Amino acid sequence: MNTKEKIIETALRLYNQEGIRTVTTRQIAQEMGISAGNLHYHFKHTEDIIFTVFEQLRHDYDEMMVLFQKKDVIFQDLLLEFTWGSYQLINKYKFIFVNFVEICAWIPAIGDSYRNLVSQREEQFVSLFGHYSKLGMFRQDIPIAILKGFVRQIFIISDFWSSSFSVLGGRFESDAFEDYKRTVEVAFYPYLI
């Protein structure tokens, strides 16, 4: 692993542990045993570090969404896979989710990239629900406007569950996944048959 990769890895770990507000580039460098000057040789600005981490997240996210290709599976099973997969990302990139608003205000390119991602996901979800409606596993009597609103709701939950969990004082080490899973399940509960 080269220095550049090691910086990203260390930054991600420290940001997740200590929070984005308290970790400095000096601290990241010290933790790795390199000089601050060297760190800034590889990443001129702190933003560049965070943006690179975000690109990793996007990449991992796209990989996870491949799940949605195989549609010959019970909806409940697919949902569980999605829940687990998205939780893995939320956990791996904790600090991005938890500080998402702050990061987007700070680094506009991340906000742009996110909005792009969201519009993709929207379509995927709506078409998935349509597919499972035909298979009789998803309610068919839902107006399209509500369905789109429901998709939006799922995004709010999956993107900001961690924020809520965090301000409620939850610790990621213990029962975080259980809490997330229940939240997602409850959201889907009235829509499944």
Next chain:
Amino acid sequence: MNTKEKIIETALRLYNQEGIRTVTTRQIAQEMGISAGNLHYHFKHTEDIIFTVFEQLRHDYDEMMVLFQKKDVIFQDLLLEFTWGSYQLINKYKFIFVNFVEICAWIPAIGDSYRNLVSQREEQFVSLFGHYSKLGMFRQDIPIAILKGFVRQIFIISDFWSSSFSVLGGRFESDAFEDYKRTVEVAFYPYLI
């Protein structure tokens, strides 16, 4: 209005406009036409300013929740009143909602106060739903575990809708309330009769 109140008012306005990350105590003082030294005479630490604003929010919130006392009203109407009332708060105290995670990490007393608030609200909502179940306006076949999960979901939506709206690039000046209202309505949609 005395200086102390004027500081709070100005701080709230600037934080809402520019964001918590960029506004400094110097800037607040300058905007008011007083010295930074004077500002810190009234509020020793920046945290004290933000905490005072949060206390105002809590006060306003409690006032709004009085709505839930009068239970002789159509559920849809009560819901609309709640939606409008909570939106007013979200809008008035934008910066607190939008930067809630950051603020709670920074000022633990606010996190504590919030958790206290949440546990109160939880009970209020569950008992309200029970009441409207009996009146035949709310589904009666919902297991209590799901109901509690649903309440949690409503909290995530009302507390983090503004975060989502903000990262999606929405502007509070235009169609913000419409967006919020639709989101809340969609969440309730499958539970109402």
Next chain:
DNA sequence: ACTAAATTAGAACAATTGTTCTAATTTAGT
């Protein structure tokens, strides 16, 4: 009007932090 307390301005302090600059060292290609 007198006096003590409250308020205010403005300079100054202290600490932090991202970033740059320079000189040394290491690495990779031939």
Next chain:
DNA sequence: ACTAAATTAGAACAATTGTTCTAATTTAGT
């Protein structure tokens, strides 16, 4: 082995920022 480019350490810079300190001024009570 030679050489140019890449990498590195460490000092230094520059700007910001919350906060404190001091002296002046205003206010409120009698």
